[in-house]
Amino acid sequence: MSAAPALRLSGRATAGGAPVFGPLSLEVRAGEWTCLLGPSGVGKSTILRLLSGLGGDVAFDGVAAADDGAPLAGRVALMAQSDLLMPWLDAVANVTLGARLRGEAGRRDRATGLLGRVGLAAHAHKRPHALSGGQRQRVALARTLMEDRPVVLLDEPFSALDARSRALMQDLAAGLLGGRTVLHVTHDAAEAARLGQNVLLMTRAGITSETPPAGPVPRPFDAPETLAFQGHLQRQLMEVE
Amino acid sequence: MTRTLRILGTVLLALLVWQAVVTVFALPRFILPGPHLVFGTLWTSRALIAEHAWVTVTEVLLGLGLGAALGFASAIVMAASPVARSLLRPMLVFSQAVPVFALAPILTLWLGYGLWSKVAMALLIIYFPVTSAFFDALMRTPTGWLELARVIGARPARILWHIRVPAALPGFASGLRLAAVYAPIGAIIGEWVGASRGLGYLMLLANGRAKIDLMFAALIVLAVLTLLLHAAIDAACRRMWES
Structure with a gap:
């Protein structure tokens, strides 16, 4: 993995003449986990799509780039709310999908190792339909890790999971994605309070930076300072509009 | 088990209605022979019917195989290249505008009275359903997968x-299921227009000689073969999807 760059995005986006967001500007610090928290429909996902090079459906007037000047293409991995696993491939083949799509040799041993690290060693040869929602999302995490990109963009990847799986998945992801530049879009104040080394609150009015409690992430979900920060974020969300 | 019983029940009911119609209206055997007569003929003429059925089955299977392969390839070419799409799509629609029935005499003229004019008929009649079902499915790949592939840097x-x-194979499979029912129609039309063998030919021949029982026997064999073909393709598609 090459050095993780910081990300900068500033400008405004419109779709068919209607504003999607902005003008606004945000910075994602290099090698840190940044949560972008906000209600649905404020354009959080559009920011993620612009950074991952998928912004074709909106008109964007501004800059979305890495601070080191090199293009972002090829340095970004994306994990979405849906696991996007191919139902006809087993877990290992889903993890090595990227190599196959680029015409490179698939490294099955590395894929098997990654599946072990997400706790799915025993399920490596199962297909998605034989796995639970949480297990499928762990395969998607292994696929993201397999790509070994310095920038990881997460679009509400845990929001479809039950509370327990979600907390386990948050711990796992925070551990395995450490050191990368992570931008995590979420509408869940509790999630942002646990995971964000930086938390950006996005509303129609723009983006503000919230200061999380000190200490490493993931924060314990039941620690008073985590809960207090979660309450603070929730209040901010309630006060908009 | 219950499914088998249901099917048996339906067949039995159809046979009863058939026999009742013959008895009540006192229909002569050259208009509508009763089931016992038809099945009697089916048994006594089994060698003759089997010989002609074999010819039709060969035509259908060849037409199905070639038509499916051609449809598979055309749909992929159309999905891959916008130029090919704009050229081939109108041709595909046009090929449906010309009734395949009307082409049968021309195909017989070009390809002769033998096997290949019937194979061509079966092929033509299934080409459109297979191609369009597969092509539609190829154009409907879930956006999320395509975006994931783009971010991954796929070619x-x-x-x-x-x-x-x-992702489009289920669409191809539904095209094939339709094809299994259409292909025999193509082969039979081809045989009616000009042939010296095959179930279609045998039916025409029996009709001309007022052997309506033989005609019905051939018809039943044709229907059963078509059902078997459909069931086989259905089972094959299911297995392909599950494995």
Whole structure:
């Protein structure tokens, strides 16, 4: 993995003449986990799509780039709310999908190792339909890790999971994605309070930076300072509009 | 088990209605022979019917195989290239505007009275359903998968082969299921227009000689063969999807 760059995005986006967001500007610090928290429909996902090079459906007037000047293409991995696993491939083949799509040799041993690290060693040869929602999302995490990109963009990847799986998945992801530049879009104040080394609150009015409690992430979900920060974020969300 | 019983029940009911119609209206055997007569003829003429059925089955299977392969390839070419799409799509629609029935005499003229004019008929009649079902499915790949592939840095040809084609196989399978029912129609029309063998030919011959029982026997064999073909393709598609 090459050095993780910081990300900068500033400008405004419109779709068919209607504003999607902005003008606004945000910075994602290099090698840190940044949560972008906000209600649905404020354009959080559009920011993620612009950074991952998928912004074709909106008109964007501004800059979305890495601070080191090199293009972002090829340095970004994306994990979405849906696991996007191919139902006809087993877990290992889903993890090595990227190599196959680029015409490179698939490294099955590395894929098997990654599946072990997400706790799915025993399920490596199962297909998605034989796995639970949480297990499928762990395969998607292994696929993201397999790509070994310095920038990881997460679009509400845990929001479809039950509370327990979600907390386990948050711990796992925070551990395995450490050191990368992570931008995590979420509408869940509790999630942002646990995971964000930086938390950006996005509303129609723009983006503000919230200061999380000190200490490493993931924060314990039941620690008073985590809960207090979660309450603070929730209040901010309630006060908009 | 219950399914088998249901099917048996339906067949039995149909036979009863058939026999009742013959008895109540006192129909002569050259208009509508009763089931016992038809099945009697089916048994006594089994060698003759089997010989002609074999010819029709060969035509249908060849037409189905070639038509499916051609449809598979056309749909992929159309999905891969916008130029091919704009050229081939109108031709595909036009091929449906010309009734295949009307082409039968021309195909017989070009390809002769033998096997290949019937294979061509079966092929033509299934080409459109197979191609359009598969092509539609190829164009409806879930956006999320395509975007994931783009971020991963996939080449378009590999996206097509590793994501769009496997994702579209259920569409191809539904095209094939339709084809299994259509292909025999093509072969039979071909045989009616000009042939010296095959179930279609045998039916015409029996009709001309007022052997209506033989005609019905051939018809039943044709229907059963078509059902078997459909069931076999259905089972094959299910297995392909599950494995």
